[in-house]
Amino acid sequence: MSNANSVNPPVEQEPTEFDRKAPISAAQVRVIEDGTTTLPGQERFVASVEDIPMQGIDQVDEAAPASSMWAQAWRRLRRNPLFIVSSILIVIILLMALFPGLFAHQNPTACSLNDSIAGPRAGHPFGFDLQGCDIYARVVYGTRTSVSIGILTTIAVVIVGGLIGAIAGYFGGLVDSLLSRLIDIFYAVPLLLGAIVLLQMFHDDSNIWKIVITLTLFSWVSMARITRSAVLSAKNLEFNTASTALGSSRMRNLFKHVLPNSLAPMIVTATMSLGSYIVAEATLDFLGVGLQGNVVSWGVDISNAQSQLTSAPMILFYPSVALAITVLAFIMLGDCVQDALDPTGELR
Numbered sequence: 001m002s003n004a005n006s007v008n009p010p011v012e013q014e015p016t017e018f019d020r021k022a023p024i025s026a027a028q029v030r031v032i033e034d035g036t037t038t039l040p041g042q043e044r045f046v047a048s049v050e051d052i053p054m055q056g057i058d059q060v061d062e063a064a065p066a067s068s069m070w071a072q073a074w075r076r077l078r079r080n081p082l083f084i085v086s087s088i089l090i091v092i093i094l095l096m097a098l099f100p101g102l103f104a105h106q107n108p109t110a111c112s113l114n115d116s117i118a119g120p121r122a123g124h125p126f127g128f129d130l131q132g133c134d135i136y137a138r139v140v141y142g143t144r145t146s147v148s149i150g151i152l153t154t155i156a157v158v159i160v161g162g163l164i165g166a167i168a169g170y171f172g173g174l175v176d177s178l179l180s181r182l183i184d185i186f187y188a189v190p191l192l193l194g195a196i197v198l199l200q201m202f203h204d205d206s207n208i209w210k211i212v213i214t215l216t217l218f219s220w221v222s223m224a225r226i227t228r229s230a231v232l233s234a235k236n237l238e239f240n241t242a243s244t245a246l247g248s249s250r251m252r253n254l255f256k257h258v259l260p261n262s263l264a265p266m267i268v269t270a271t272m273s274l275g276s277y278i279v280a281e282a283t284l285d286f287l288g289v290g291l292q293g294n295v296v297s298w299g300v301d302i303s304n305a306q307s308q309l310t311s312a313p314m315i316l317f318y319p320s321v322a323l324a325i326t327v328l329a330f331i332m333l334g335d336c337v338q339d340a341l342d343p344t345g346e347l348r
Contacts, residue, residue, distance in 0.1 A: 069264070073340040080339070086332035093326050096143040104140040108133060108296045117312045129301070129315045130308055138296055139322050145297040147326065149211055150278040154270050156216040161223025162259075162266055168224070169231030170254045180228075187221040191280060194218040199289040206292055211284065215277055226269050230262035237261070264341040272334030275327035282323055298323045 077083045096103050106123070115132040118124075126135035168179035195214045202210060234240070235258050243253050284290030285299025292300065298319040305316035 076340040077336060080336050082332055083336040086329045086336065089325065089329035090333060093143060093147060093329065096140055097147040100141045100144060104137040106134045106137040108137040108141040109294060117308065126318050127314065129305065135315060135318050138301055139298070139318050141296045142298045142301060142319060143322065145208065145291070145295060146278050146281060146299065146323070149208055149281045150274045152212045153215045153219065153277040154274045156212060157220050157223050157273065158266060158270050160216060161220035162227045164220070165224035165227030166231050166254060166259050166262070169228035170235050170258060183221050183224050186218065189218055191218045192283060195280065195284055196287065196289050199284060203289060206290060208291070211281055211290055215280055219273070219277070222273070223266065223269055226265050227262060230265050231258055234258045234261045268334060268338045268341060271337050272331060275330035278323065279327055
């Protein structure tokens with residue numbers, strides 16, 4: 001009987017496919033300077049420093065002045081032709097709103113039934129509407145009302161929505177939960193539907209400020225959501241942590257550090273939303289729940305011209321074109337601002 005502790009002799013195995021291959025000769029193994037070996041197929045090419053001057057690529061011009069995000073955005077805007085076109089249009093529109101007398105010398109409320117639906121003539125390039133009012137003068141003077149409502153609503157939305165969104169995003173916890181549920185409640189109400197219901201309750205006394213308050217009441221939620229997201233991203237950055245470590249209060253950090261660094265998405269949203277507020281005001285006027293009476297507005301003129309759509313379509317055409325050009329100008333400006341404030345804008 002063989003001893004259990006004895007070692008069995010090794011069993012010879014048949015050579016595998018790898019073993020059948022010819023062994024690698026020493027000539028096929030290259031020893032490089034650092035002592036490592038490179039097998040065939042493992043060679044790699046490393047360019048020398050002289051071939052690729054990395055120092056020149058990574059070199060920073062220390063003599064160049066410091067450039068902020070806003071300076072870089074302005075530099076991108078100046079190179080964008082769409083920004084130039086939209087800026088020229090907006091400047092003309094603002095001049096018409098501020099100084100309508102420079103563009104029209106007729107009184108928009110001076111009407112004569114003798115000129116009812118009369119065609120263009122000298123001094124009246126657009127003709128007259130049903131009441132005998134000069135259409136050109138009403139288009140020019142209507143710019144002030146429509147643009148004023150859009151700008152005032154935008155300012156109010158930025159203040160209300162920006163403040164609520166910033167507080168919700170910065171303090172978090174119970175405050176964020178309560179304000180977020182409030183945002184969700186208002187977000188569920190459509191803008192036009194809520195505005196129609198509210199203005200119908202005060203239909204007898206409609207003015208510009210009532211339209212602005214109504215549009216703000218149902219429009220601030222989008223700004224609040226965007227501001228909340230921006231503040232959530234900015235509050236955890238290093239500058240806020242350093243300011244807190246130096247003893248700065250939370251409210252001081254919010255208004256001095258976090259909120260200014262969250263302005264970029266707020267500016268883009270406000271710029272692109274301004275045109276929609278002008279359209280909303282014109283829509284409310286067209287539906288009969290907005291401005292009425294002797295108020296000169298594009299929406300009022302469009303509403304009054306719908307009865308002459310087949311007989312005198314140009315009465316509806318001119319204020320509609322003015323409204324479309326204004327909205328298009330602000331939308332183009334918003335797109336340009338968005339591209340300029342986008343950190344990856346230079347890579348596209």
